[in-house]
Amino acid sequence: RADAAMVQVKQIGRNCLHFFDQDMQLALEQRVELEALLRNAIPEQLRLHYQPQLDAQGQLVGAEVLVRWQDPHKGLISPAQFIPLAEASGLILPMGQWILHSACEQLARWQQEPLLQQLSLSVNVSPKQFQQANFVNQVLEALSATGADPTRLKLEITESLLFNDLERVTKTMTELKSHGIRISLDDFGTGFSSLSYLKQLPVDELKIDQSFVRSLETDDSDAAIVRTIITLGQSLGVEVIAEGVETEIARDLLIAQGCHRFQGFYFAKPMPLKELERWWSQAGQQPRPA
Numbered sequence: 277r278a279d280a281a282m283v284q285v286k287q288i289g290r291n292c293l294h295f296f297d298q299d300m301q302l303a304l305e306q307r308v309e310l311e312a313l314l315r316n317a318i319p320e321q322l323r324l325h326y327q328p329q330l331d332a333q334g335q336l337v338g339a340e341v342l343v344r345w346q347d348p349h350k351g352l353i354s355p356a357q358f359i360p361l362a363e364a365s366g367l368i369l370p371m372g373q374w375i376l377h378s379a380c381e382q383l384a385r386w387q388q389e390p391l392l393q394q395l396s397l398s399v400n401v402s403p404k405q406f407q408q409a410n411f412v413n414q415v416l417e418a419l420s421a422t423g424a425d426p427t428r429l430k431l432e433i434t435e436s437l438l439f440n441d442l443e444r445v446t447k448t449m450t451e452l453k454s455h456g457i458r459i460s461l462d463d464f465g466t467g468f469s470s471l472s473y474l475k476q477l478p479v480d481e482l483k484i485d486q487s488f489v490r491s492l493e494t495d496d497s498d499a500a501i502v503r504t505i506i507t508l509g510q511s512l513g514v515e516v517i518a519e520g521v522e523t524e525i526a527r528d529l530l531i532a533q534g535c536h537r538f539q540g541f542y543f544a545k546p547m548p549l550k551e552l553e554r555w556w557s558q559a560g561q562q563p564r565p566a
């Protein structure tokens with residue numbers, strides 16, 4: 277009878293296992309499938325969109341490159357849906373290299389045009405990418421292969437990177453900076469980075485996270501955080517840019533607090549190059565130094 281009971285327990289166990297298995301199996305299969313699709317999509321199905329960055333006078337000072345995945349069946353896929361997968365699978369490395377190279381190509385083209393020469397181009401760099409031993413060389417190669425001006429290139433990294441080997445991160449940043457490349461801390465304010473770290477880091481720009489900017493008008497504590505970041509930037513002598521600026525009120529509040537670099541739907545959405553070019557010719561944009 278003990279044996280019979282054992283068999284029954286095993287049976288139940290197996291059923292449970294089977295039950296969990298199916299969900300997990302499905303999730304895994306979907307992930308594996310998406311990963312295979314993504315692997316195959318690099319770089320042919322990747323598209324770069326550009327979102328303008330403006331100053332307090334409303335003049336164009338630069339743009340941020342934002343990647344999209346143009347899947348032949350699924351259409352345009354947002355990076356929120358594939359960057360995490362790309363990170364986890366390591367695909368972010370070839371993808372990131374392609375993005376960097378393509379961004380530098382664009383930067384070099386703008387430099388041929390007197391009106392666009394001064395624009396800066398911000399490129400998002402994922403932590404895994406930044407931490408590669410030869411990252412600095414990859415950036416230098418992209419610059420020299422395309423002829424882009426290093427001082428117009430801005431690399432956006434997130435605060436989470438600072439929780440890794442800070443000494444190495446600082447060394448990489450310092451090396452990049454020695455070539456004139458600029459560094460921006462993206463999603464700033466969400467990562468609890470210590471102020472003493474910040475003082476040591478060769479950072480050129482703090483990018484206020486859009487979660488604070490979006491509720492600036494309605495949430496006093498978010499407004500206080502925004503004010504603090506602007507003051508911090510001023511005392512460290514680094515540029516501050518606000519992302520996710522969606523309304524005129526938000527822009528005016530930011531200006532009143534001393535922020536004079538903006539990016540957000542109020543001004544323009546991220547768009548393909550063709551549209552961007554149409555946008556700035558229609559807006560009568562006179563780009564100027566960032």
Ligand code: C2E
Nearest residue numbers: 342343354355356375400401402520521522539540541546
């Ligand atoms: P991020 O770098 O913080 O980029 C800002 C995101 O906010 C973009 O989303 C942009 O379209 C969106 N945004 C800009 N203005 C507004 C606004 O006024 N309101 C709202 N609601 N949203 C606004 P996107 O393009 O979907 O990118 C999401 C994230 O994916 C990026 O956040 C970045 O972390 C990552 N990402 C995008 N492109 C790349 C890339 O080339 N490489 C890497 N490593 N990551 C990337």
Ligand code: MG
Nearest residue numbers: 340400432462
């Ligand atoms: Mg960014």
Ligand code: MG
Nearest residue numbers: 462463485519
């Ligand atoms: Mg951000």
Ligand code: MG
Nearest residue numbers: 434462463485
């Ligand atoms: Mg982000």
